[in-house]
Amino acid sequence: MRPRHGTALLAALCAVIVAPSAGFGQLGPTPQAPPLPAIPLVDGPLAVTVVYPPAGQTLTARDSSFLFGSVGTGRASLTVNGVPVEVAPDGAFLAWLPLPDDTAAVFHIVAIAGADSASLDWRVRLPPRFVPPERPLWVDARSLRPRGLIWAVAGEPLRVSVRAAPGASVAVRLPDGRVFPLAPDTAWAVRYGPFERRPDRLTSVPVMRFVGAVPAVQLGAPLPPLTSPAAPAVTLDTLGLAALVVAVGADTEITALPLRVSLVDPATSPEVVLDDDPAHTDTTRGVVVGSPTPWGTYHWFFLDGTPVRLDGRVGDQVRVRLSAESVAWVSLADVAGILPAGTPPPATTVRLVRLTPRDSSVEARFSLRSRVPFRVDEDDRSVTVRLYGAASDLDFVQYGGTDSLVRRVSWAQPTSDECTVTFELSAP
Numbered sequence: 001m002r003p004r005h006g007t008a009l010l011a012a013l014c015a016v017i018v019a020p021s022a023g024f025g026q027l028g029p030t031p032q033a034p035p036l037p038a039i040p041l042v043d044g045p046l047a048v049t050v051v052y053p054p055a056g057q058t059l060t061a062r063d064s065s066f067l068f069g070s071v072g073t074g075r076a077s078l079t080v081n082g083v084p085v086e087v088a089p090d091g092a093f094l095a096w097l098p099l100p101d102d103t104a105a106v107f108h109i110v111a112i113a114g115a116d117s118a119s120l121d122w123r124v125r126l127p128p129r130f131v132p133p134e135r136p137l138w139v140d141a142r143s144l145r146p147r148g149l150i151w152a153v154a155g156e157p158l159r160v161s162v163r164a165a166p167g168a169s170v171a172v173r174l175p176d177g178r179v180f181p182l183a184p185d186t187a188w189a190v191r192y193g194p195f196e197r198r199p200d201r202l203t204s205v206p207v208m209r210f211v212g213a214v215p216a217v218q219l220g221a222p223l224p225p226l227t228s229p230a231a232p233a234v235t236l237d238t239l240g241l242a243a244l245v246v247a248v249g250a251d252t253e254i255t256a257l258p259l260r261v262s263l264v265d266p267a268t269s270p271e272v273v274l275d276d277d278p279a280h281t282d283t284t285r286g287v288v289v290g291s292p293t294p295w296g297t298y299h300w301f302f303l304d305g306t307p308v309r310l311d312g313r314v315g316d317q318v319r320v321r322l323s324a325e326s327v328a329w330v331s332l333a334d335v336a337g338i339l340p341a342g343t344p345p346p347a348t349t350v351r352l353v354r355l356t357p358r359d360s361s362v363e364a365r366f367s368l369r370s371r372v373p374f375r376v377d378e379d380d381r382s383v384t385v386r387l388y389g390a391a392s393d394l395d396f397v398q399y400g401g402t403d404s405l406v407r408r409v410s411w412a413q414p415t416s417d418e419c420t421v422t423f424e425l426s427a428p
Helices: none
Strands: 016-020 049-052 064-070 077-080 083-085 092-098 104-113 116-125 139-145 148-153 157-164 169-173 179-184 209-215 243-248 251-256 259-264 271-274 287-290 300-303 307-314 317-321 327-331 335-338 348-357 361-368 374-379 382-388 390-392 406-415 418-425
Touching (some): 139 251, 157 179
Antiparallel strands (some): 049 064, 077 083, 157 209, 179 209, 243 251, 271 307, 271 335, 287 300, 374 382, 382 418, 406 418
């Protein structure tokens, strides 16, 4: 046990952080990765197949998209809609193509190999392009956001956006009579064109998008509990809903915001346990993925059995309150159980970290009073563990041996309820 004042550790309850070990005498320059092998030549029958996009799929892109597949032989030439496309030696191709101003696109694919030829017409759907009406006052009700069902803490800002007539006065009127204006989104109207990076080539279009924020209040009839799997639909009954008010001159158009909001009390919000296979069907990955936004890109991987507090919901995505300043969004389907009312939020004190060298790894074990969510980040020379709902009470680390992989361990308390521990490594 070696004193290290101010550089003790933290980590995850009953979790083991494993890093490859290397003896001191084995350290040296990292070998350069060998080059990728050459693509082997394939000379099979000429046949056009498309892997992406699937036939009939509606693309999310609107101006251009890619198309990839195979023609069966690397000796073929290929055109898509008359545009030459390179064919790899194994017959694969990847084309980047413009999309028409329509609701459908047809890719006419022609492959030629010697005297042989093959063709394929591949059809996909396109999202309809919005065409502004030719009248002074209009609102695109389909563009209204947010919509659906939201559970939120009273007063938290809800971002609102809508597409409406340029030059219009746009505002949201709450049931209590308060009115919150929306501002023209000039950043949306003046922007770089596709693949353009020169400021002098900014494209400018009329401002038709308006954005703003309103405080969360009860909208519509109360919703079921935050964790209820069954949620009612947003009906045409506008009683108790917010209204979007758009005016141009003396003309006004009022549209109900297709949104129901139920308020969540942070003091009594539910404590739950996460599990990606709550029905125990043996299809588990062992982790629940979390995102910074609803339906967003994965950023957290919570081990099954992690306790968390919920304080919000959008549709079938629930908001996990990791700490006072950090939240993550997970699927409601990954909520395996609700803990008894009165269960406090996950919290712990980090007291001890123990390193144990193994034949091909170094284990780092952390002693915590209770289980909390955590995240692991790494780069080529360090591993950092961030624990949420945790306070550090560390003034030493038990190194447990003379393995040279872990050079130094340091801890920090960036916020009152988040702490980090960083393992500095002597080798990648």
